[in-house]
Amino acid sequence: MRTRLTAEPATLRPIPDETITVSPVRPLRVGIPRAMGFYEHGSIWARMFERLGCKVVLSPPTDRGILDEGVRATATEFCLPVKVLAGHVRALCKKVDVIFIPRYFSSAVNEMGCPKACALPDVVRLEREQPVEILEADIDPDRFTGESQAVDLRSIAERLKIDGQTVRDALLQAKRECSPQQNVTLPGRTIALLGHPYVLEDPCISMQLAEKLRQRGFHTVMPRNLPVTERRADVHPYDGKAFYTIGLDILGAAHALARRKEVRGMIYLTPFGCGIDALAAAHVEQHLRAERMPFMKLTVDEQTGEAGFDTRLEAFLDMIGE
Amino acid sequence: MKLTFPHMGHIYIAAKVVFDRLDMDYVMPEPRNRAALEKALAVAPESICLPFKTILGNFIEGLDRGADTIVFGGGHGRCRLSYFGDLLKETLEGMGYTFHFLFIDFNHMDLRQMSAEFGPLVRGKSSFCITRALLEAAHTVFSVDRLYTKSCRIRCRELHGGDTDAVMYRFERSVLHARDAGRILAELREAHRALREVPLDPEARPLRVMLVGEIFTACEPFVNLEIERKLGQMGVDVYNTLNVSGWVRDHFLGSVLPFLPRRQPKIAAQRYTRTDDFGGLGTETIGNAALAKECSMDGVIQIYPMTCMPEIVAQAAMPHVQKQEGVPVMTLVVDEQTGEAGFITRLEAFTDMLAMRRAQSARRTG
Numbered sequence: 001m002r003t004r005l006t007a008e009p010a011t012l013r014p015i016p017d018e019t020i021t022v023s024p025v026r027p028l029r030v031g032i033p034r035a036m037g038f039y040e041h042g043s044i045w046a047r048m049f050e051r052l053g054c055k056v057v058l059s060p061p062t063d064r065g066i067l068d069e070g071v072r073a074t075a076t077e078f079c080l081p082v083k084v085l086a087g088h089v090r091a092l093c094k095k096v097d098v099i100f101i102p103r104y105f106s107s108a109v110n111e112m113g114c115p116k117a118c119a120l121p122d123v124v125r126l127e128r129e130q131p132v133e134i135l136e137a138d139i140d141p142d143r144f145t146g147e148s149q150a151v152d153l154r155s156i157a158e159r160l161k162i163d164g165q166t167v168r169d170a171l172l173q174a175k176r177e178c179s180p181q182q183n184v185t186l187p188g189r190t191i192a193l194l195g196h197p198y199v200l201e202d203p204c205i206s207m208q209l210a211e212k213l214r215q216r217g218f219h220t221v222m223p224r225n226l227p228v229t230e231r232r233a234d235v236h237p238y239d240g241k242a243f244y245t246i247g248l249d250i251l252g253a254a255h256a257l258a259r260r261k262e263v264r265g266m267i268y269l270t271p272f273g274c275g276i277d278a279l280a281a282a283h284v285e286q287h288l289r290a291e292r293m294p295f296m297k298l299t300v301d302e303q304t305g306e307a308g309f310d311t312r313l314e315a316f317l318d319m320i321g322e
Numbered sequence: 323m324k325l326t327f328p329h330m331g332h333i334y335i336a337a338k339v340v341f342d343r344l345d346m347d348y349v350m351p352e353p354r355n356r357a358a359l360e361k362a363l364a365v366a367p368e369s370i371c372l373p374f375k376t377i378l379g380n381f382i383e384g385l386d387r388g389a390d391t392i393v394f395g396g397g398h399g400r401c402r403l404s405y406f407g408d409l410l411k412e413t414l415e416g417m418g419y420t421f422h423f424l425f426i427d428f429n430h431m432d433l434r435q436m437s438a439e440f441g442p443l444v445r446g447k448s449s450f451c452i453t454r455a456l457l458e459a460a461h462t463v464f465s466v467d468r469l470y471t472k473s474c475r476i477r478c479r480e481l482h483g484g485d486t487d488a489v490m491y492r493f494e495r496s497v498l499h500a501r502d503a504g505r506i507l508a509e510l511r512e513a514h515r516a517l518r519e520v521p522l523d524p525e526a527r528p529l530r531v532m533l534v535g536e537i538f539t540a541c542e543p544f545v546n547l548e549i550e551r552k553l554g555q556m557g558v559d560v561y562n563t564l565n566v567s568g569w570v571r572d573h574f575l576g577s578v579l580p581f582l583p584r585r586q587p588k589i590a591a592q593r594y595t596r597t598d599d600f601g602g603l604g605t606e607t608i609g610n611a612a613l614a615k616e617c618s619m620d621g622v623i624q625i626y627p628m629t630c631m632p633e634i635v636a637q638a639a640m641p642h643v644q645k646q647e648g649v650p651v652m653t654l655v656v657d658e659q660t661g662e663a664g665f666i667t668r669l670e671a672f673t674d675m676l677a678m679r680r681a682q683s684a685r686r687t688g
Contacts (some may be wrong), residue, residue: 112399123635243405286416
């Protein structure tokens with residue numbers, strides 16, 4: 001029987017401290033799943049790993065196959081976005097050396113992350129049968145003081161065998177390069193879409209809601225399109241109190257957008273069982289009722305049929321009466 | 323001012339002691355009131371967890387019966403319970419109630435603010451009187467939890483079925499009707515004594531099951547469909563890892579005395595998760611289940627309300643706990659539509675399986 005020489009696993013040469021870009025024997029392939037935090041910070045992480053000389057592999061946009069794989073791999077009680085993440089991890093795991101999944105404890109002081117987001121690397125590790133290396137980074141401005149210290153990059157530095165400052169510099173540079181495009185001018189009649197970015201912007205979970213509205217002649221605006229200051233200007237009843245980051249984004253956006261006359265209605269897209277949406281949507285609903293703003297809450301899960309979804313959307317648009 | 327407060331497990335007994343001792347006017351919502359819950363279900367967001375709905379039901383009942391002040395707590399954490407206050411207030415106001423909302427922030431206990439808020443309630447009482455009432459309440463919290471823990475030990479070993487339940491029913495009824503703190507404390511002592519006198523079966527070798535999960539659900543018999551009593555009647559010794567006194571100990575004493583040792587479950591959980599806190603008591607759930615074998619438990623039951631975020635994460639670890647520690651784990655998810663018959667069937671099936679497992683391993687070891 002012919003014995004094959006197995007190649008040494010890719011190791012990285014120790015890097016001289018003064019260089020930022022790293023040139024390893026074979027670049028470490030870092031997989032970034034196109035799910036959960038990806039829509040907000042994925043480009044920053046990708047840029048950071050590229051700066052550090054890694055080869056970044058993104059998973060393909062969510063399709064039915066990825067979703068079905070994820071649903072099979074995950075405990076039933078999880079919400080759809082976590083199941084979709086599991087599908088993306090599966091799509092990636094053959095193509096990469098490590099999969100990067102950050103742990104969002106919090107995004108700003110006194111702003112909480114969802115418990116599931118805090119435990120994502122664990123959840124992914126627990127649901128895989130064959131081991132896949134997960135690279136994680138804790139993000140917690142509540143615990144690590146100072147803007148530049150808010151991200152714990154030690155595990156990345158250890159894995160890449162470089163020093164922490166190099167990673168931090170790369171992250172700061174990546175952040176500068178990927179400043180978000182925020183568009184606050186609303187051209188003509190607009191529907192505000194409320195919800196998590198990883199629900200609204202995922203082509204499969206959202207059933208292409210934004211695209212469908214565009215075809216009917218509506219513009220769309222999401223919380224993420226507003227600048228942070230506007231999203232935090234009025235978050236009644238959580239002004240000055242601790243709450244979930246995403247809940248504050250949605251509440252703030254709903255308050256700010258309800259005052260715009262271009263906004264003809266709001267649609268809240270929520271995955272079934274989302275704990276934060278249960279609170280945020282209740283507050284939004286109460287506020288919009290007082291403002292007399294047309295509002296619809298659409299709940300999706302892995303069994304949502306597109307025809308029923310479309311019917312509800314059409315009924316809502318008919319009700320707005322355009 | 324007439325107070326009302328929500329139920330969580332047996333904390334109402336301690337609340338009664340304080341309020342009676344200080345002559346405060348209050349309305350205690352009836353424990354296990356399905357009609358009040360139904361009223362709350364009509365206005366609560368559908369995918370919020372059952373604790374929110376029962377608390378809202380308690381408040382609706384309290385306000386309907388003439389209360390004008392609500393006492394509630396919260397803080398900042400990752401469990402939604404910390405943020406219930408604002409939504410409860412908004413929902414009740416949306417229903418047309420007017421009331422005063424007394425909110426205790428557990429993360430920022432500001433004594434000056436608290437005395438400003440609660441001062442008017444206890445006007446005319448000496449600080450000695452207030453301190454005594456609070457100490458008695460603290461004693462009651464711990465003593466009541468000891469009583470219920472003891473009842474779990476005794477119920478599964480009693481010689482005549484129903485002895486323990488008779489003691490506990492009598493205690494609960496007399497506490498509900500007592501209108502003075504001394505009476506409640508006397509009833510508590512009497513119940514402790516009566517439990518000691520329940521004749522036990524010396525041959526009994528009950529199955530030992532650990533109860534883990536979400537604290538409100540594990541403590542509140544209305545929400546967990548009296549799981550302790552049901553399992554006890556099946557001859558199972560239930561070790562509930564969650565109770566109010568444990569929470570008081572960890573939350574208050576833990577923050578005052580930071581040198582208390584880091585609790586063992588948190589350390590045990592590190593085998594399955596690389597963070598020591600992802601919200602609520604999720605890591606404790608994993609850690610306790612991981613320690614179950616060492617505590618010579620036959621099985622573990624995890625119980626949590628539908629859509630509870632930290633417990634869903636903990637549930638993901640359970641298949642691994644089961645495999646690596648060799649202890650069976652069953653997860654029960656409850657909501658307002660949980661049927662009692664189906665619930666009992668699952669408990670019976672689980673205990674039957676545990677009994678068979680025990681018999682099998684006894685045969686194997688000879």
